[in-house]
Amino acid sequence: MKDILSREIQEYINANLNTDLHSLLLKKSPFPEVMMQQLVQQIKGKKVALKKFPFLLKDNIVFPPNLNLEQASSQATAEFKAGNFEGKKFLDLTSGFGIDAYFLSQKFEEVTLVEQNTELLEIVKHNWTVLNRNANFINENLENFLAKNQDKFDLIYLDPARRDEHKNKKFLLEDLSPNLLEIQDQLFNFSNEVLIKLSPLIDISYLISVLNHIVEIQIIAVKNEVKELLVFLKKNQNGENKLITCTNLESDEPSFSFQYHWEKEAVSEYSEPLQYLYIPNNAVLKSGGFNSISEHFNLKKLHPNTHFYTSDDLRTDFPGRILRIEIIESKAVKKGEKYNIISKNYPLTPDEIKKKYKIKDGGEHYLIFTQSLKSKIILRSV
Template structure:
């Protein structure tokens, strides 16, 4: 937890605190200058809460656009772990039922949006300051007090003591320890999902677990044996989370894998799935008119070739992610570029091509290529970026290293 205290939260929501918060925003203070300007005029606990809100205010407006005008008070660690509004809204379209328990309440963004899909919603949070923040935030957001109940309690003890069977349990494990250290191992997260599978699945018909986007999916399927499905969710081309759905009848070997691409507003514009294991292979090709670079969700989920088959495409390499086609597919989920030239990689050949074609700036992308982007820029003096010119450094299935020069169609 940050240095925000219960006393500071209470002072922040008092008339004095709200007046100070309005003044800080109106005069456009940043956190450091605010603390310096008011350090002797107000209680330190209050100053810390206001400074914290100034620190995250820009991110709050971007991450929670509909809630920000109503007021979102969080500490930084809560803000960083909270789901973005787009994903939270989308999740509420498939997590539905009569009863829900969010056993890792935290910021409560998920709780708030999921509550609209359930008759009764329980929010459980062990930290009293975070619990108090959610109670105040949810009131400002307009949550229904008749259908939403909050509990300041240890989540696992709460489940054991309540003896209630929910339609859904939602879990967003804490991936940082008390000193702020981020843990990559799932066994170090709290609660420990792997160790608590039996308790979770016996307490609900379905359990939804939010997983960090960088987590390895193959490893995840081995660790969680009760998994029914996995959703890799991207917003605006960036993977935001992996969502694991568990149940007592789940089988990770046969679980369905989904890739979901959302707009920044949370509207799904592409979704594809595959049941069980087994990769689909596309035919390789050496030439085409258009290069297709798939959305990050498709790459993370390993569903690039399934997507390519849907659009009748070929691939640059059998196990690669770059796709090719002679015609333009407007609805393709990812970047679509017109190919200018494909040539075999060598330092001399690349230097000659760039000089001859006047390429002095480009977006550099490497896929299965030994040189880093920084090294490529250094070797060829490509220090300028370009939103329209792209150079892909990659490797064909035969092992031939190539460069693809492509342009965005204006």
């Protein structure tokens, strides 16, 4: 690791940020002490950091292999998580590249990072020195660490890795390392609060059925792409109340929260399209709070099978897209016009619609093809 920190090599890395990495790999390294593969790894890391963790764009920061870059959280989601937590002692049992830990631990006095991958932990240790941050770095399997540990912590954080990245079957907690089902009760011997990051592919009702002590599940999207589920557990909290919070970062949409068990009791009323159409963001869609959102914002639904809502009063605080709309006849769709086309619960796909009406993608307005309780409808944003 020391070799790549020399000034010449750091300059070479910075000078090649826009070079094609495949062709670079075919060349011989200009530095006898470092292989081209290592140089390319650093260039790749810096390129990823530009978008994913810009706080690491400093001289002498070392980047790990691709898999660890991919597994690491983004700065945006890590900073968001950090907002809510403070205390004396913080423990991250699956430190990885340490992005979450770096932000989550900012308001803690003592930080402990556990990571089984020796090279990765060495890199994190080095980077944290460059960043002027202290921690206890423990290179161990977390199960062994917990078996010996005598300390108590104010917050334990886990971001388990998938055992097999290519598994397509139903996503279960048993597919993760560590297996949370095996260690969940043990964790409360060491802390009253546990925060777990999980893939958005995991089903929320399944999580609630297998994890104990859940107080809140946060669904975090960035620019409407759902990135992670955050599960917050508190010792001795086994009541019915579990808050679901949906957040779309890097948008101006407000967060939306509802009680999981209220969703079953909440009722959506239906209506033909009114002045405004509301399309929930993907975090809300992932949450399944379809009746809760209808009740909370006093909106009517168009149809049981589509999550389109409508009202005559404008609700600007709705977490999603809001369009002022009119219902149009199909003959009002003119050949050659440009629209953003949405088709939900309608027999034709957007491509089929484009072909049939000879219209193009784009422009400022939306055309929405869907159904109300009465009939198929076409809505146009105005």
